[in-house]
Amino acid sequence: MKKASIITAIIAAVALAPGFGAADAGHGAAIGKPGDPKKVTRTIAIAGSDTMRYSPSEINVKRGETVRLVVKNSGKLDHELVLGSLKALKEHAELMRKHPEMEHDEPHMAYVRPGETREIVWQFARAGTVQFACTVPGHLEAGMVGKFKVGT
Numbered sequence: 001m002k003k004a005s006i007i008t009a010i011i012a013a014v015a016l017a018p019g020f021g022a023a024d025a026g027h028g029a030a031i032g033k034p035g036d037p038k039k040v041t042r043t044i045a046i047a048g049s050d051t052m053r054y055s056p057s058e059i060n061v062k063r064g065e066t067v068r069l070v071v072k073n074s075g076k077l078d079h080e081l082v083l084g085s086l087k088a089l090k091e092h093a094e095l096m097r098k099h100p101e102m103e104h105d106e107p108h109m110a111y112v113r114p115g116e117t118r119e120i121v122w123q124f125a126r127a128g129t130v131q132f133a134c135t136v137p138g139h140l141e142a143g144m145v146g147k148f149k150v151g152t
């Protein structure tokens, strides 16, 4: 019995270990997908600052809409905007904490150094909420989160 539960634990650990990428890809469908720049209907400017807030932090979009997010860092620290579910964002933040040197640049994220501006072209697929956060260590925890309210 004890042996069986240890084996179960090992299986669970193995299943979870490479699961980060897989889970992320799976949830990618729920949050939408990289958009076609030709189909952009709206440009939305979002600024991240050292007060650990985004401005604006709540944005209404429509299901199926393709938007260009212009992410500006108006602070003196590095910031980032990563789209995802809160769960995936927390996992990403944890990964960043363990591997601060980690290079990561995917279509659903924009890493902005002080004074920089970067863009994400994104198409929202489902009605509901798509969250975003800064996964620079400590920032999400300090409240650097925001959300898109995807309407029909």
Ligand SMILES: [Cu+2]
Residues within 6 Å of the ligand: 048, 052, 078, 079, 080, 134, 135, 136, 139, 144
């Ligand atoms: Cu930040």
